[in-house]
Amino acid sequence: MATTATVHSHAAPQGFIRKYVFSLDHKVIGLQYYFLALVAVFVGMFLSLLMRIHMIWPAAILPLVGEIKPETYLQLMTMHGTIMVFFVLTTAPQSGFGNYFLPIQIGAPDMAFPVLNMLSFWTTFVAFVLMLAAFFVTGGAPLHGWTGYAPLSALQSAGPGEQLGADLWIISIAVFCIASLMGALNFITTTLDLRAKGMTMFRMPLTCWAWFITAILGLLAFGVLLSAGILLLLDRNLGTSFYVPLVVVNGQIMAHKGGSPLLWQHLFWFFGHPEVYIAILPGMGVASQVLSTFARKPIFGYKAMVYAIMAIGFLGFMVWGHHMFMSGMSPYSAFAFSIMTMAIGVPSAIKTFNWLGTLHKGRIRFQTPMLFAIGFVSLFVSGGLSGPFLAQPVLDIPLHDTAFVPAHFHLIMGVAAIFGIFAATYYWFPKMFGRMMNETWGRIHFFITLAGTYSIFMPMHYLGMAGQPRRYSQFTELAYLQHLIPLNTFITYAAFITIAAQFIFLFNLFWSMFKGPKASDNPWEATTLEWTTSTPPPHDNFGGHTPVVNHGPYEYSVPGAPKDYVMQTDPAGVSAH
Amino acid sequence: MMSLTPTIPVKDPELGHGGSGAHPPVADGGGDGGRDNGSPDYGGRLRRARLGIITALVAIVMVFVGLTSAYVVRRGLPSLDEKTSTYVRDWIPVNLPTGLLLVNTLLLLVSSITAELARRQITRQAALAPVESIPGVSIGYERNFPWLGTTVVLGLGFLTGQWMAWRELADRGFYMATNASSSFVYLLTAAHAVHLAGGMLALLYAAMTSLLKRPVEARRIVIDITVWYWHFMALLWIYIFGLLEFMR
Numbered sequence: 001m002a003t004t005a006t007v008h009s010h011a012a013p014q015g016f017i018r019k020y021v022f023s024l025d026h027k028v029i030g031l032q033y034y035f036l037a038l039v040a041v042f043v044g045m046f047l048s049l050l051m052r053i054h055m056i057w058p059a060a061i062l063p064l065v066g067e068i069k070p071e072t073y074l075q076l077m078t079m080h081g082t083i084m085v086f087f088v089l090t091t092a093p094q095s096g097f098g099n100y101f102l103p104i105q106i107g108a109p110d111m112a113f114p115v116l117n118m119l120s121f122w123t124t125f126v127a128f129v130l131m132l133a134a135f136f137v138t139g140g141a142p143l144h145g146w147t148g149y150a151p152l153s154a155l156q157s158a159g160p161g162e163q164l165g166a167d168l169w170i171i172s173i174a175v176f177c178i179a180s181l182m183g184a185l186n187f188i189t190t191t192l193d194l195r196a197k198g199m200t201m202f203r204m205p206l207t208c209w210a211w212f213i214t215a216i217l218g219l220l221a222f223g224v225l226l227s228a229g230i231l232l233l234l235d236r237n238l239g240t241s242f243y244v245p246l247v248v249v250n251g252q253i254m255a256h257k258g259g260s261p262l263l264w265q266h267l268f269w270f271f272g273h274p275e276v277y278i279a280i281l282p283g284m285g286v287a288s289q290v291l292s293t294f295a296r297k298p299i300f301g302y303k304a305m306v307y308a309i310m311a312i313g314f315l316g317f318m319v320w321g322h323h324m325f326m327s328g329m330s331p332y333s334a335f336a337f338s339i340m341t342m343a344i345g346v347p348s349a350i351k352t353f354n355w356l357g358t359l360h361k362g363r364i365r366f367q368t369p370m371l372f373a374i375g376f377v378s379l380f381v382s383g384g385l386s387g388p389f390l391a392q393p394v395l396d397i398p399l400h401d402t403a404f405v406p407a408h409f410h411l412i413m414g415v416a417a418i419f420g421i422f423a424a425t426y427y428w429f430p431k432m433f434g435r436m437m438n439e440t441w442g443r444i445h446f447f448i449t450l451a452g453t454y455s456i457f458m459p460m461h462y463l464g465m466a467g468q469p470r471r472y473s474q475f476t477e478l479a480y481l482q483h484l485i486p487l488n489t490f491i492t493y494a495a496f497i498t499i500a501a502q503f504i505f506l507f508n509l510f511w512s513m514f515k516g517p518k519a520s521d522n523p524w525e526a527t528t529l530e531w532t533t534s535t536p537p538p539h540d541n542f543g544g545h546t547p548v549v550n551h552g553p554y555e556y557s558v559p560g561a562p563k564d565y566v567m568q569t570d571p572a573g574v575s576a577h
Numbered sequence: 578m579m580s581l582t583p584t585i586p587v588k589d590p591e592l593g594h595g596g597s598g599a600h601p602p603v604a605d606g607g608g609d610g611g612r613d614n615g616s617p618d619y620g621g622r623l624r625r626a627r628l629g630i631i632t633a634l635v636a637i638v639m640v641f642v643g644l645t646s647a648y649v650v651r652r653g654l655p656s657l658d659e660k661t662s663t664y665v666r667d668w669i670p671v672n673l674p675t676g677l678l679l680v681n682t683l684l685l686l687v688s689s690i691t692a693e694l695a696r697r698q699i700t701r702q703a704a705l706a707p708v709e710s711i712p713g714v715s716i717g718y719e720r721n722f723p724w725l726g727t728t729v730v731l732g733l734g735f736l737t738g739q740w741m742a743w744r745e746l747a748d749r750g751f752y753m754a755t756n757a758s759s760s761f762v763y764l765l766t767a768a769h770a771v772h773l774a775g776g777m778l779a780l781l782y783a784a785m786t787s788l789l790k791r792p793v794e795a796r797r798i799v800i801d802i803t804v805w806y807w808h809f810m811a812l813l814w815i816y817i818f819g820l821l822e823f824m825r
């Protein structure tokens with residue numbers, strides 16, 4: 001009650017602008033993030049399709065972009081990667097669902113700093129607009145990849161797109177960093193200070209743990225990327241030489257001297273590797289939540305799950321060098337980074353084991369959210385297993401610049417995280433919009449997407465081992481890759497089908513928003529706090545009262561309880577817990 | 578002093594009295610006052626604001642950790658000389674205008690003290706506000722020295738001094754792009770100046786809230802966390818000064 005009166009000092013707004021545009025309500029802001037990511041994911045997907053088409057039909061003139069020159073291909077690749085990593089994988093699982101459900105799941109009426117929350121969304125929006133603007137300026141989008149390696153990214157004359165386009169790219173990412181830092185600050189303070197009575201840290205759902213640890217990772221990582229980006233901007237525009245060594249471009253010696261391209265790589269990957277976990281940890285949280293709910297079993301090893309998330313977050317800061325085995329680093333450093341990287345396999349295996357333990361002997365309800373959560377585990381394993389290969393310098397060096405690496409990171413970071421987003425969407429849709437999504441279309445979407453993504457990314461491992469380089473716009477003329485053309489053609493067709501299936505999802509999403517059957521307050525018979533409030537939740541989340549928590553988050557099939565689940569707010573003593 | 582850790586007391590589930598579905602008595606964390614009479618919970622807000630500012634400071638620390646590591650790496654890095662085709666050390670140590678910077682440091686430290694006095698002043702006012710609101714009770718006229726204004730003036734003095742230091746470096750031929758060392762001098766001092774300017778805006782905002790007749794408790798929160806931030810800026814400056822002076 002007290003928290004309601006205080007944090008939620010802003011009353012429910014009436015006007016359209018204050019209610020839906022510049023809203024202070026974490027639920028509206030969460031949806032804003034979600035829809036921003038939805039737009040971004042379709043842009044990113046379209047770019048990837050153009051790349052796939054160009055790979056097998058290099059001469060084709062494509063819609064919107066026309067003829068694809070090698071630099072056009074690199075621009076598509078850069079923007080695909082950047083948009084997907086920043087504006088989809090960082091935005092939807094953490095900022096989108098986290099914003100919507102973290103306060104509700106811990107029993108708070110809003111985030112700790114609602115105004116900052118609004119600012120953080122609109123800053124992200126500005127970053128997205130700046131990023132898209134890079135397409136439309138002279139020279140077009142940059143071609144330095146989402147990793148922005150210097151000196152390519154640090155010299156205006158390095159190529160088309162490296163003029164204003166690259167500046168916009170860097171500024172967009174810097175703005176995004178600031179937005180993410182504001183978001184992280186809000187998540188951390190909210191988790192630490194606004195939990196309802198009885199909601200101890202170890203009674204938080206694993207989703208909240210994942211969002212909390214992700215926020216800490218973001219807080220520590222984005223500041224470093226911001227400083228790296230500032231140095232890059234100075235190199236490009238004020239003639240400094242942080243990253244640019246003595247370099248000759250088009251026969252001309254540049255004025256720069258003495259900088260270190262490796263410095264950029266270190267700073268970038270110090271951010272870049274934790275960023276991988278920023279993308280996947282919320283998905284792990286959602287998978288845990290959904291698996292437990294739909295297996296009607298408590299999550300197997302709750303505390304082990306929490307410590308595993310912490311361990312992954314901690315180790316995530318010690319392994320950035322494994323992205324740089326090719327840079328000629330000392331074998332001793334490479335060895336250290338390699339060992340640390342393989343150590344991440346331990347908490348990851350704990351999580352996988354616990355997910356399987358949760359499923360074991362469960363009374364599983366195979367509904368769409370559950371299918372996507374199982375799909376998440378499957379993809380996490382498939383993508384994760386190639387990790388220990390790449391973690392070893394001796395294997396990474398031949399594989400690094402081949403299709404093997406895109407195969408690895410798309411499965412584990414791209415598609416697995418996307419499956420986490422899908423699981424979260426199907427799971428929380430009834431709470432967010434008050435209606436159910438169509439189950440049949442959901443299943444069709446799941447099976448096509450699962451088969452499709454495996455068809456796209458599994459063969460890429462073989463392409464990589466057969467020596468197909470990554471980042472090459474054209475390889476069909478290379479004799480030693482001729483026999484791979486059929487496999488590449490197969491991948492492109494699989495991409496077509498998988499992308500087509502996403503329109504099923506899009507249709508299901510919007511159709512169900514307006515026409516789906518009305519949802520009850522707790523359609524999945526789940527236990528956490530969001531299911532105790534009305535659907536959709538009122539402005540202050542719990543309609544004027546503050547929940548009091550008496551139970552852990554996953555009390556399913558409790559012996560002696562009247563139902564097969566015990567809500568977190570049920571009176572104490574219902575279960576033996 | 579408020580506690581910074583989350584202090585939500587929790588009933589041990591093991592000891593839960595069977596079937597006590599009724600709401601247990603509400604006990605809340607560190608000094609949340611004024612909950613029952615409907616007035617805003619300033620204690621909770623202050624605690625959250627402090628937690629927030631500490632978190633923000635961690636983010637700022639990471640920005641400067643990034644810059645420092647770049648500094649250390651670049652400083653130790655040889656560079657290829659195109660004339661001799663050999664690797665040479667091209668780092669030219671910058672002789673800072675140390676005297677001027679010491680004066681600036683002193684200004685900033687004094688401003689930290691005045692900021693702290695402003696913080697204590699408003700804390701006292703906030704504590705006395707409920708007493709003063711009782712009709713007929715007066716605790717007498719208290720002289721309110723404009724500590725906030727003094728802090729802003731001292732901050733401006735510091736920034737002016739930094740600008741003079743830049744001019745002096747430029748006079749000696751050290752510009753942003755002259756050498757990696759001078760790039761870092763400008764970069765680090767400018768990054769600090771931008772953060773300090775942000776703190777001054779916050780102080781001005783805090784001063785404005787007193788004109789806008791905002792409740793003293795709300796003003797106290799703004800001033801409290803801005804002053805924490807200000808102290809941090811002083812520490813950060815000493816760190817940067819030390820780095821540039823002793824690791825040139």
